[in-house]
Each structure stands twice: as structure tokens, then as C-alpha cells.
Amino acid sequence: MVNLKIHTKTALFYFVLAAILGCLLRFFRVCDIPVTYKFIVHAHSHIALLGWVYLALTTLFYKLYLSDALVQKEYRRIFWFTQVTLLGMLLTFPFQGYAVFSIVFSTLFLIASYWFSWFFFKNTLIKHKHNQSLKFAKTALVYLLIASIGPWALGGIMNTLGTESVWYRLAIYFYLHFLYNGWMLMGLVAVFLYILEKQGVLIPNRSFGKLLWGFNLGILFTFFLSTLFTQPFAVFYVIGGLGALLQLWAFYVLMDFLIGIKLKKENLFSQFYHNSLLLVGVLLVVKMILQLLSSLPYFADLAVTYLDFTIGYLHWIFLGVVTISLVVFLDYFKLIQLNTKMFYVYVSGFVLTESLIFYKAIVSWQSTLLFSGFYLVLAFASLLILFAVLGFLFPIGRKN
Secondary structure (H helix, E strand, C coil): CCCHHHHHHHHHHHHHHHHHHHHHHHHCCCCCCCCCHHHHHHHHHHHHHHHHHHHHHHHHHHHHHCCCCCCHHHHHHHHHHHHHHHHHHHHHHHHHCCCHHHHHHHHHHHHHHHHHHHHHHHHCCHHHCCCHHHHHHHHHHHHHHHHCHHHHHHHHHHHHCCCCCHHHHHHHHHHHHHHHHHHHHHHHHHHHHHHHHHCCCCCCHHHHHHHHHHHHHHHHHHHHHHHHHHCCCHHHHHHHHHHHHHHHHHHHHHHHHHHHHHHCCCCCCCHHHHHHHHHHHHHHHHHHHHHHHCCCHHHHHHHHHCHHHHHHHHHHHHHHHHHHHHHHHHHHCCCCCCCHHHHHHHHHHHHHHHHHHHHHHHHHHHCCCCCCCHHHHHHHHHHHHHHHHHHHHCCCCCCC
């Protein structure tokens, strides 16, 4: 029997490590720390995206679609092979950045993700075959595979064109785009739709088709927003903007359906889950609006010129939309015991750090000065997130 609670704890452990590394980066501007900043950035991002999010989401996928199949032995092998790759990255990136051993372990992780994807497609039970949520789950895994093209391309680009090449940045942006907007967001929608299905709530086929196609075309088209730093032809801005509109439209289709359910007075969630998912919905709408704005040349140039806008946006997705959703879903399926006080501490830390990051971006944009002690305040605000994540991993008391 696979103990998914241990697997979830493992994912949270990586989240704690990522949060520690994040705090280290923030305190780097406050005091002298004998580390290479760039190397810690690489370690932080890899452990956060591949340790915390990947493990949490694949654990949910296993629980929802494979836990009744007789595949525990193979799943354990995949899980432990993945741990070797993650620990390898954790022990190499902070000390050497992108170098031989860190690249080897990163490559092995890609192989682990291929193994899980093949395992998932092969063993999904027939009873889930027509589930609406499964279509999103499978699509999410396809985007995970597509995203991996970016890292594979990096090696060749570095050896031929160098790290200063525009293609080097495009390969990284390709990876991040399909990881965030494809794998993560589609995976989270899959989990949400699964919860609706278990409560007997199905989206009408016509609306579901709009939802699926809207999100997919939106994901594909919005990749062009990641190319705007090259100042390409105007058509790239138009395609990127169309993608952002398609995603907003797909989200509207989903919200319109859910509002209809609500008007029928069907209480699908407790007050806590309702409020938490409402928060995620608001964060997702803001994310999509920011995407749409970035299709305008002025705002595209703004994001390229002032990097804090981009950093704030990426943290908005990862710490806001993705992580809040994951924590709520893990609690819903009883894989963690969430203390709501720690949850609100986390949300407070998220709001505070995001406010400070965007404040810094605006200050740079307007060529004014940061308030005295800004970096110290940002560093201590980041400790709130670390404290909350420790509370997720080692819960004290029960949900309030």
C-alpha cells in the first residue's frame, strides 16, 4: 500500500527547503552571506517547481485516478527515482549552478517525469475514461512533456550560440510558460473538476468543449507573450493578446456554470473551501488580466525593462494561484491536516511580499527611491511564508 500522506509530507519538505532558500536570497541584500546568489536562485526555483509542485500534483493525480489500480510497486519505483533526482539537484545547484552534475540530475528528472506520464496514461482505470477531469489531467501531462523541450534545447544553444543568445532566453521562457500555464494550471483545473464530478456535478458537453478549447488555445497562443522581449512583428502581440482573451473567456464559461449551480442553492464546499477557492479565482483573473496587458507594447516593454514586474507575476502564479490551490486540495482529500491559522499566515505573507515586489517595480519605473529598510522588511515578510509552510508540514492543533 502506498502511503500518500508520506509522499505529501515529502513534497511539503521540499517546499520548506525552497522557502528557506528564498529567505536566504532576500537576506542576501541585508547582510553578507557567503553564497553565490545566482546558484541559490537556480536551487530555489528547481526545488520549488519540481520538488514541491510536481510531487504534490502527481500525488493528487495518483490518488484520484490510480489508487484503485494494482500499480503500487511501479509507482514506488517512480517516486524514489524522482527523489534521487531532486536530492541530486539540491546538493549540486547551490554549489555549482548549471554545471555537469546539476545538469545530469536535471536530465534524470526529465526522464522521471516521462516515466510518470507513461505510467499514468498506461494505467488509468477504464471507469475514469469518460471523466471530464481526466481530459484536463492528461492534457496537463502533455504540457509537462512539451515544456521539457526547453531544457533539452538549452544544452545545444549553450554550446553553439551561448547564454547571451536570444534563443537561450526563449528556451527558458518556453519551459516556464508550459510548466506554469500548461502543466500546473491545467492540472489544478483537473483536480477541481474531479471534485465536482464526485459530487455529481457535470458541465454540459457544449460548455465543457468551450472550456477545454478555450484553455488549450489560450495556453498555446499566450506563449507568444514570452517572445515579446525580442520586439517581434505586430502579429505576435495580436496572437498573444488573443490567447489571453481566450483564457479569460474559458474562465468565464467555468464561472458562469458554477454561478448557475450556486443559484440552485447547491452547497458544494464548506465555507473555508469556498472562500479559499474564491481567492484562487480572483488571483487567476488578475493573472489573466496581467497577461492581456502584457500583449500591449508599452506594458510588454515595461515587464522587460523592470524585472521585478516579471518576478512579481511569476510569484503571483506560483505562491498564489498554484500553491494556495494545492494546499486546499491536499487538505480536501485528507492528505494533510491544514490549520487555518497557518493558512491565513501564509496568505498574509504572500500578499505582503507581492505588494513589496510590485512596489519596488513601480519605484524603479517611476525613478523614485525605496523607503528606508525596504530589503529588511521584505526579508522578514518572507519569513512569514516560511513559518506558515513549516506549519503545513508540522501541523499543531486541528483545523479551526
